[in-house]
Amino acid sequence: xxxxxxxxxxxxxxxxxxxxxxxxxxxxxxxxxxxxxxxxxxxxxxxxxxxxxxxxxxxxxxxxxxxxxxxxxxxxxxxxxxxxxxxxxxxxxxxxxxxxxxxxxxxxxxxxxxxxxxxxxxxxxxxxxxxxxxxxxxxxxxxxxxxxxxxxxxxxxxxxxxxxxxxxxxxxxxxxxxxxxxxxxxxxxxxxxxxxxxxxxxxxxxxxxxxxxxxxxxxxxxxxxxxxxxxxxxxxxxxxxxxxxxxxxxxxxxxxxxxxxxxxxxxxxxxxxxxxxx
Amino acid sequence: xxxxxxxxxxxxxxxxxxxxxxxxxxxxxxxxxxxxxxxxxxxxxxxxxxxxxxxxxxxxxxxxxxxxxxxxxxxxxxxxxxxxxxxxxxxxxxxxxxxxxxxxxxxxxxxxxxxxxxxxxxxxxxxxxxxxxxxxxxxxxxxxxxxxxxxxxxxxxxxxxxxxxxxxxxxxxxxxxxxxxxxxxxxxxxxxxxxxxxxxxxxxxxxxxxxxxxxxxxxxxxxxxxxxxxxxxxxxxxxxxxxxxxxxxxxxxxxxxxxxxxxxxxxxxxxxxxxxxxxxxxxxxxxxxxxxxxxxxxxxxxxxxxxxxxxxxxxxxxxxx
Numbered sequence: 001x002x003x004x005x006x007x008x009x010x011x012x013x014x015x016x017x018x019x020x021x022x023x024x025x026x027x028x029x030x031x032x033x034x035x036x037x038x039x040x041x042x043x044x045x046x047x048x049x050x051x052x053x054x055x056x057x058x059x060x061x062x063x064x065x066x067x068x069x070x071x072x073x074x075x076x077x078x079x080x081x082x083x084x085x086x087x088x089x090x091x092x093x094x095x096x097x098x099x100x101x102x103x104x105x106x107x108x109x110x111x112x113x114x115x116x117x118x119x120x121x122x123x124x125x126x127x128x129x130x131x132x133x134x135x136x137x138x139x140x141x142x143x144x145x146x147x148x149x150x151x152x153x154x155x156x157x158x159x160x161x162x163x164x165x166x167x168x169x170x171x172x173x174x175x176x177x178x179x180x181x182x183x184x185x186x187x188x189x190x191x192x193x194x195x196x197x198x199x200x201x202x203x204x205x206x207x208x209x210x211x212x213x214x215x216x217x218x219x220x221x222x223x224x225x226x227x228x229x230x231x232x233x234x235x236x237x238x239x240x241x242x243x244x245x246x247x248x249x250x251x252x253x254x255x256x257x258x259x260x261x262x263x264x265x266x267x268x269x270x271x272x273x274x275x276x277x278x
Numbered sequence: 279x280x281x282x283x284x285x286x287x288x289x290x291x292x293x294x295x296x297x298x299x300x301x302x303x304x305x306x307x308x309x310x311x312x313x314x315x316x317x318x319x320x321x322x323x324x325x326x327x328x329x330x331x332x333x334x335x336x337x338x339x340x341x342x343x344x345x346x347x348x349x350x351x352x353x354x355x356x357x358x359x360x361x362x363x364x365x366x367x368x369x370x371x372x373x374x375x376x377x378x379x380x381x382x383x384x385x386x387x388x389x390x391x392x393x394x395x396x397x398x399x400x401x402x403x404x405x406x407x408x409x410x411x412x413x414x415x416x417x418x419x420x421x422x423x424x425x426x427x428x429x430x431x432x433x434x435x436x437x438x439x440x441x442x443x444x445x446x447x448x449x450x451x452x453x454x455x456x457x458x459x460x461x462x463x464x465x466x467x468x469x470x471x472x473x474x475x476x477x478x479x480x481x482x483x484x485x486x487x488x489x490x491x492x493x494x495x496x497x498x499x500x501x502x503x504x505x506x507x508x509x510x511x512x513x514x515x516x517x518x519x520x521x522x523x524x525x526x527x528x529x530x531x532x533x534x535x536x537x538x539x540x541x542x543x544x545x546x547x548x549x550x551x552x553x554x555x556x557x558x559x560x561x562x563x564x565x566x567x568x569x570x571x572x573x574x575x576x577x578x579x580x581x582x583x584x585x586x587x588x589x590x591x592x593x594x595x596x597x598x599x
């Protein structure tokens with residue numbers, strides 16, 4: 001009797017907990033969506049929680065009257081180039097650290113971890129100087145270069161962890177058969193490591209897409225703005241046009257949110273692997 | 279093992295007769311040439327874009343330098359001005375206080391929420407996959423957009439969501455200035471940060487919980503341990519390593535994050551939310567563009583992060599082996 005009561009209490013606590021976290025998670029997301037489709041009247045004059053009327057005006061405004069699509073395009077370019085470069089650079093470096101015999105190997109491995117942990121906002125001022133002296137201020141190329149500072153160490157670190165678990169016999173056979181290191185890497189290791197590469201791509205994509213500080217510091221003109229910076233540009237003086245801003249926020253959230261939903265199994269295992277056991 | 283054995287085999291074959299002729303393979307390792315070619319792009323990033331800026335930050339901190347003009351060497355002048363000078367030291371010490379309070383409060387909340395969320399999701403129930411996907415969704419929302427959304431919810435007029443609810447339910451008759459009142463602003467920012475990063479903690483904890491063998495719990499139950507006992511003697515010790523790693527990672531990221539503060543309050547009101555990266559940004563990039571002083575502000579906090587990174591690196595490399 002008391003046992004089944006204990007179970008009931010447990011069920012109740014569990015359900016209550018899920019409900020609380022559900023509300024906590026949904027409310028801000030709901031407010032983005034609902035603001036983006038409410039006519040201005042229902043946003044400001046007669047503010048309502050559950051709108052009686054919906055409109056596509058805010059989306060139309062953002063798409064037609066602001067350079068939003070151009071910002072998205074910049075974000076896509078920056079994100080794709082950064083992600084691809086990070087995957088290539090990280091794979092090569094991780095392979096060397098795990099499989100090649102050279103003096104200084106442990107130091108390189110340590111340097112990778114340390115740089116992975118150095119937060120970008122500690123370095124944005126000297127980085128400004130570096131980008132300035134390269135002549136890349138106000139240019140998305142400058143963003144691509146700086147985004148490598150957080151994607152490359154991360155990619156290398158992830159790939160080190162994965163390559164460690166691939167038995168070296170597989171590759172030794174190919175090397176004895178006369179394959180070069182590059183061939184062994186491309187034909188044997190990379191195909192095996194595709195799941196890890198997918199995780200790397202996923203994180204590099206999300207990190208680059210969401211980045212804001214470097215963009216804020218380096219970029220000034222509309223033609224070079226990425227999504228996050230462009231969003232702030234929608235503010236006029238002190239007024240926040242919340243309808244268009246939430247519409248743009250919703251559209252800007254969709255790419256990483258969809259990528260996350262499609263690959264969430266990998267997100268969870270990848271995050272844990274990246275920071276716990278490589 | 280096999281690799282190492284082969285390496286020494288190659289070394290043994292090298293002609294011992296001429297000790298004066300150095301064998302680079304023996305000196306630098308069997309695959310040194312290939313290895314450094316493979317590593318070159320990665321090292322270029324590590325050295326050129328992380329180590330070099332770090333060194334140049336140190337040099338900058340000894341100069342009075344405005345954007346676009348040559349710097350003037352001032353020795354420890356920036357440090358002195360920052361710590362004891364008239365115009366900045368009050369702001370600086372305020373930022374120390376705010377950064378510590380902000381980081382500790384956010385970390386504690388994230389720990390409690392993240393652990394609770396992970397424990398809830400670790401149970402078997404219908405629709406678990408969907409619920410998990412939803413709970414972790416804030417992780418994928420760009421932090422800038424999280425900041426904007428909360429700014430809109432905190433709006434100080436009657437149309438901000440929180441004021442709307444507070445007024446309708448009769449909790450208050452006056453509008454609450456969540457972001458404009460000195461006492462509330464920091465906590466308002468903390469809540470937005472916690473909303474955005476609880477999923478990361480929950481993901482880490484969930485992975486940790488799933489690695490604890492179920493037999494431990496069964497054995498404890500047979501021994502008569504109650505829920506709290508099992509939590510204290512099995513769950514917490516099982517998660518200890520992950521808790522430490524997550525807390526250190528989160529401390530580094532939270533203390534140095536600028537997006538939330540930038541959007542929500544821009545450091546205000548009256549410095550109530552002025553964390554040190556925000557101060558560095560305002561002094562070094564926005565406004566006066568005093569690059570040297572901006573770099574100094576970040577550098578003064580750097581030793582703390584070096585210590586954290588040192589211990590975290592040791593832990594990460596240890597669990598790697």
